[in-house]
Amino acid sequence: MLANTLTATRLIIKKRRTRRIFLLSGILYFLLYLFAIGDLSFDTAPYNFAIRWSEQPFSLIFKPISPFYFEAIALIKLFFLVYLFSPINLFLALVLSCLVGFNITLSYLAFTQPKVCYGKPTAGILASLPALLVGSACCGPLILIVLGIQASAALIAFFGWLIPIAILLLVGALIFNGHRMNISYLEDIQ
Numbered sequence: 001m002l003a004n005t006l007t008a009t010r011l012i013i014k015k016r017r018t019r020r021i022f023l024l025s026g027i028l029y030f031l032l033y034l035f036a037i038g039d040l041s042f043d044t045a046p047y048n049f050a051i052r053w054s055e056q057p058f059s060l061i062f063k064p065i066s067p068f069y070f071e072a073i074a075l076i077k078l079f080f081l082v083y084l085f086s087p088i089n090l091f092l093a094l095v096l097s098c099l100v101g102f103n104i105t106l107s108y109l110a111f112t113q114p115k116v117c118y119g120k121p122t123a124g125i126l127a128s129l130p131a132l133l134v135g136s137a138c139c140g141p142l143i144l145i146v147l148g149i150q151a152s153a154a155l156i157a158f159f160g161w162l163i164p165i166a167i168l169l170l171v172g173a174l175i176f177n178g179h180r181m182n183i184s185y186l187e188d189i190q
Contacts, residue, residue, distance in 0.1 A: 005178025011186050012105050021108050026101030033093045037069060039084045043077065050077040061087055068092065068163040092163065099170035106177045115182060 012018045034040035054060050057073035064070055072084035 001175065001179045004181060004183060005175050007183055008106070008178040008181040008186060009102055009174075011183070012102060015186075018105050018109065022101040022105045025104040026097040029100045030093050030097035033096060034083070034089075037089060039072065039086060039089055039093075041082045041084075042080050043082045044080060045077070047077050048079060051075070067161070096163075096166065096170070099167065099174060102174050103170055103177070106174070106181070109181075109186070110177070 012022055031040065052075045054073045060071040060073050062070065070086050070088040072086040072089075074085040076083045076085055
């Protein structure tokens with residue numbers, strides 16, 4: 001089951017058309033995730049390029065701000081983009097964007113090349129929904145407070161679990177759909 005999934009993901013990266021879809025969806029999700037959690041933002045200050053490191057970066061690397069959201073150790077400004085560098089947030093963004101990219105590519109193949117996939121094309125898309133909501137894990141409670149919506153403690157606590165739920169659903173959908181791939185037909189696709 002896992003071997004077929006690993007072969008399918010290897011072939012997705014190897015083939016030019018599927019690699020483009022994987023990279024496009026993965027990079028788009030990566031940027032949206034960083035923007036949603038506030039690590040990537042826009043600024044109109046006149047600086048062209050600036051880097052500022054924390055005085056104690058090693059003490060801040062593992063310091064959580066909220067569940068699955070960690071303190072930044074550097075600020076990088078390039079023209080109008082501002083990036084707050086946090087290694088753990090960057091790692092989570094990379095993991096989630098790869099999983100979303102693979103699931104969207106498998107869903108694309110299931111819709112456009114039905115012979116390739118015996119799985120359910122909507123499984124990868126549905127598994128991607130919690131990943132799209134992951135950005136609200138850090139700012140979701142703040143949005144609820146700003147909007148004046150009364151939220152129970154259970155709802156606010158739920159936001160912290162969106163990242164592990166998203167990872168589990170994305171891995172599950174990837175294994176489910178990757179297991180059902182017709183590898184010999186996938187090898188023939190350009």
